Amino acid sequence: MKHLFYLFLFCASVINAQIVADLKVQGNKKLKTSFVKKVSKIKSGVKLDSAMIEADIRLLKRLPSIAHAYYQVFPANKPNEYNVFYNIEENFTIIPSANIYTTNDDEFAYRLGLYEFNLLGQNIAFGGFYQKDVFDSYALNFRAPFLFSRRFGLAVNYQDLTTLEPVFFDNTTADYRYNNESIEALGLFQIDFNNRIEIGLNYFIEDYQYIAGATNPSIPQELRVKKLLYKAIYAYNNLNFNYQYIEGFRSVFNFQYVTSTNTQQLPDFLIGWNDFSYFKRIGEKGNWANRLRLGLSTNNDTPFAPFAVDNNLNIRGVGNLIDRGTGAIVLNTEYRHTLYEKNWFVLQGNAFIDAGSWQNPGGDFSDFIDPDNLRIYPGVGLRFIHKSIFNAIFRIDYGYGITPDATNGFVFGIGQYF
Structure with a gap:
């Protein structure tokens, strides 16, 4: 009535x-x-x-x-x-974050953070993280999408990220200590309910230091470069949320132009990618979730290509940054099912397939169908969800590779994988 x-x-x-x-x-x-x-x-x-x-x-x-x-x-x-x-x-909005990655090669890395998503009662997100991936890293993030009005906001990010990076050239590999220190400012504009754009600048310094592995006279063992990144993001969001369930479609296009002070080793380049996400309710307790990433960059023949193959980014179980490319096609699809729900607590199970292929630096589009560049990792996982704490989803996933020379491993984290 x-x-x-x-x-x-x-x-x-x-x-x-x-x-x-x-x-x-x-x-x-x-x-x-x-x-x-x-x-x-x-x-x-x-x-x-x-x-x-x-x-x-x-x-x-x-x-x-x-x-x-x-x-x-x-x-x-x-x-x-x-x-x-x-x-x-x-929601309770002071939230710790945690991500842990392992493979059967005994790799181990983690990221721990703390964020407040409702600072001053204004839906301002502020926080940071510490990461241990061989080396120490940290970051601070501020995002206020409604800072000035219903439509206009601001985001500012600082990052000092250091990792052990494999560099691929001449069918060999070398390990480098890679550091990226950056400061970024973005203007946020909400066009309407479904559409928003972000435009801004990122100033950063990249530092490569050779550690071990193959060498080549044309590949420097030390490299420090200042760069400027122009960024534009357009997002269409028609998702509808009902606690742990999501339904609808979202598309996020990210375009960047990067200029460098050392154009010989790290030339200027363009990069763009689009993440398409589709969610559908299946019955009362099921949720089908999908993400497709299509990405391309300027196809420079460089060992420092921008698209990575990594546990935390795209393929669960594959390992920590095992390859790079100048193009990427990645599909993540999974079925999520509520196994138990009572009051604030939800136990959710999922079965997934992560699959992707990359274009080699300086290669062509045929690289996407080269079996050597293809990774397919099915797997299963669990989600422990608190319904009244924002993003309070503790996830455990196990991915098992079925393509040649594949690995397998666990990926732990807070929040859904996508």
Whole structure:
């Protein structure tokens, strides 16, 4: 009966031009009421519109600070005026992050972090991480998508990342200590409910130091280069969230132009990739999740190619940064099923296939169908989910390679893999 009343109410509003007397926010504690009103289209004095209210609720349910949201409508004191109530179920938003990667080659790396996703009650994300992957790394991140208004925001990131990088040339490999220190600033703009863009600059210094392996006179053993990266991101997001379940389509296109002070060893290049994501509910407890990445860069014949093959990025079980290329095609598909759910806790199982292929530096498109460049890793995993803490999903995945010379291993982390 309640839903029929709302349907009647909104149909009548079209005829009678019924007006919103006030927007009231309930259930929020840390999240500021002023913030909810700032990002909502429904405001005092506007026409009562069910489509506008539904759009507000979908936006609120996407925010890290909100576990769930719903609305109610009640008559106000004056004729043809109504109060709209947005009811908020908050997430706990001070969240540790952890990722651990292992393979049967006894590789071991981890990343530990701490983030606040609702700083000052304004849905501002701030935090950082420490990473141990042979060497020490750390980063700080600030992201405020609604800092200036409902549409305009800002992101600033600092990173000092050091890893042991395999460098591939002449059918041989050398190990380098790689350091990337960067500072980045991005302007964030929300075009409408489904579309947003980010534009900004990243200034960074890359430092390569030879450790062991093959050598070649044309490949420097020490290299320190200052670079400037121009970045543009366009995202279309039509995902709908209901606690652990996701449904809909998302596309994120990332384009970068990188200039270098050493164009002989690390020439200027363009790089772009698009992540297509599709989620579908299967019955009451199932969720089919898919991600397809298509990427290309300037096809320089360099051992420092930008697309990596790595446990944490694309192929679970493959190892820690085992190869590089100037192009990538990667498909991750998995079926997630709720095995147990009670109150705030959910146990979810998943079965997945991660598959990808890369274009060799200086190669051509036929590299994508070369069996030597193909990796296929099926696997299974578990998810331990807290429904009222943002991104509180502890995951364990085991990937087993079925292509030649494959590895296998566990990947641990917080949050869904994609």
